[in-house]
Amino acid sequence: MEATLAALAPQLQLSRPGPLVPVLPALRDLLPERGLRPGAVVSVTGGGTALLLALAAAASSTGTWCAALGFDGLGLLAAAELGVDLSHLVVVEDPGEHWAETALALADGFGLLLLRGTPPGPLRERLATVARRSGCAVVVSGDWPGARVRLRVVSRAWTGLGAGRGRLRARRMSVSAGGRGAAARERRMELWLPDTQGAVRAAGPAVSGAGADRAAPAGRGPLAVV
Template sequence: MASPTLLNPAERAEQSDKRAQIAGLRERISRLQGRPGEAARPLDTHPALAGIVQLRAGGTYAVAPEHGGAGLALAMLAGPSAVGGWGAVVGMPDFGVEAAAGLGVRLDRTVLVPDPGSLWLETVAALVDVVTVVVVRAPGRVTEAQASKLAARLRTREAALVSLGAWPRADVRLAVETPRWAGAGRGEGHLRARQVTVAVQRGTAPPRRTELWFPDGELRLRHAEAPVVDVRDVG
């Protein structure tokens, strides 16, 4: 019968160091690869979105631009911004300062690059090094190679990217659906609030839908506790 190998203290210490090095390398590789099932660090999220989508370091989020998708993208920036994190908005020359501030985005901690031109990818990559969340509207179709390059950088820097528009292999896809306005009365009032359905899809799972006031009567984003009357049905 084979006997166990006996190691002297020096050999045991050397093997222990090697095991620690191997474990460290495995952890680093796993972090860079972003293996499924390994929880990334959660980032602060707007209270109205906290139960809908959790921002995570290294994550990519694609928001459909229809029905005010830009506002939803900015709301995702608002969570980290409200607690002092830096953010950036790239490729959105129509960025609404008042709307962003109303959502909780700190303008004094937000970098704006309205028109990066053909250097949008390099601009986003540089900003990922210094901010927590980047909201970007790419000037055209984003390729798999471009998305992969940024994904590795996001994981390394523990930042998140929110794309206004399609993004290859996005971790989460969001869309604003079926907007309904309230407050018109019998046609003599003013539109005061809008209720929307926000659809959130992770991977191939069916999308989950949540009702939100966006905005409510005080221009805030919050959960909808009761349905609104569609102004098209008001007599």
């Protein structure tokens, strides 16, 4: 890992994001600043690996180096179909006993870090400190106490299958968003992730405040993927 980071160092420094790490247009309404804040943490719960990958699509395609840590068997083909530029993605599946050192090194060197699982308190604090210092946006699959933005996949369902036949064509996902500061007011949004053309797009406008509690859940197809 150290040798890889050393080889990439010149490119990593040139690819640092600006004030915000960009996200796909369909995802902007989930975030209070319509992008990912460098140095801040976004947590994703409810089983949204596809949502994590989608959050990295615009960043990687505009030159920001991204890293994914702890995702065993990450679907790179699916990531590419969602818009992730694989030439700007480094995947570390299982660093074993060197997990802590690897996480800190990635947070120090990359513009966006996708992380599976929440580290214990002391390491979590160190990782957050390194990310703030280096300007790395961190997106975590799991709960992260004190996360700036919290995204939760409320429901998800595939369409395309009838009575035992057909093909999976699109997945509709309902996502709620909350957090601290500007993100405190809860919002809920319906997404196609992906739609029938493989793209990520909004399936309905974001609903804020009390209306989010009354928002209708995502339409369920014949097959629900959990």
